[in-house]
Amino acid sequence: MGLGNKLRGAMEGLRKATVLDKGAIKEAVKDIQRALISSDVEISLVLEISKKIEEEALKENIPKGLTRREHVLKVSYDELVGLLGGDAKAAPEKPKKILLVGLYGMGKTTTTAKLAKYYMKRGLNVGLICADSYRPAAFEQLQQLSSKLKVPFYGDPKEKVAHKIVENGIKELKKADLVIVDSAGRDALNDELAGEIKAINKVFKPQDKWLVIGADVGQLAKKQAIAFHDAVGVNGVIITRMDGSAKGGGSLVACNETDADVKFIGTGEKLDDLEEFDANRFLSRIMGYGDLQTLSGGHAERGIQP
Ligand SMILES: Nc1nc2c(ncn2[C@@H]2O[C@H](COP(=O)(O)OP(=O)(O)OP(=O)(O)O)[C@@H](O)[C@H]2O)c(=O)[nH]1
Ligand SMILES: [Mg+2]
Structure with a gap:
């Protein structure tokens, strides 16, 4: 069961409790804690957010026009949105140069092709460069993806110095x-x-230097993001395999702790399986609620497993 379902369970508990007393609130906060911990969110952050929710939820004066139940739901929701990235900067609409970096097998090449498709759909002429001279099959992998997308591609399997390939590629893809x-x-x-x-x-x-990281990395994503930031000034993160790991929530939260915002998430192996990341939208979907209106009275729908 992913973070979404567990958080949804905690919120349902709040929504359905006949009496919303201290005990019911504490129980719901514990459910939120359990959901976050099982998604590999760092424990100190879990304790911090649960303390805030509990304090806010139990305080005497609540905002006018809200019932205690609505107030508690809203506070929990808002704190969770903040934890997952809040108002982080969205992906650029018309980027000119994007460099993808990351450790072995995290999904860089697949994401290169996914981004090409994403920006082609938005009217940009995209060109791709394979600067992986390390793994022998890398050239062919991106070449095949490029021809599938009918997008200009540059690579040179004979050149072993990555930055020289890039230098030549820029000229070719003017x-x-x-x-x-x-x-x-x-x-x-x-x-x-x-x-x-x-x-x-x-x-x-490049203006945009994005780290590609797998959802299964969990809270260790923070360490990777900081290391890549120090090396090359990474200013964005793409989290892949959100469809396959229960630790996705932990990766999202961990990256949010760094200066690099999560720009996109990968939700499958296909080239369309890329979504812009927006903490608010993400949370309302994984928890199965459209917005606070439905949160305090409405229905649930199914979401992915973050
Ligand atoms: N389920 C799922 N699989 C993904 C996603 N993104 C990438 N993959 C898979 O992850 C594997 C590795 O992807 P690559 O794109 O080759 O990874 P890479 O970072 O380029 O790997 P190296 O170049 O060897 O370092 C492939 O089998 C992809 O299909 C995703 O969002 N969801
Ligand atoms: Mg690759």
């Missing part, structure tokens, strides 16, 4: 409104990888 560079991964952000992406960064000079 006509593109948006160029996306897919870089190589490693098991860890070692000196070799750091040096490689720094060199790419220097010749490519």
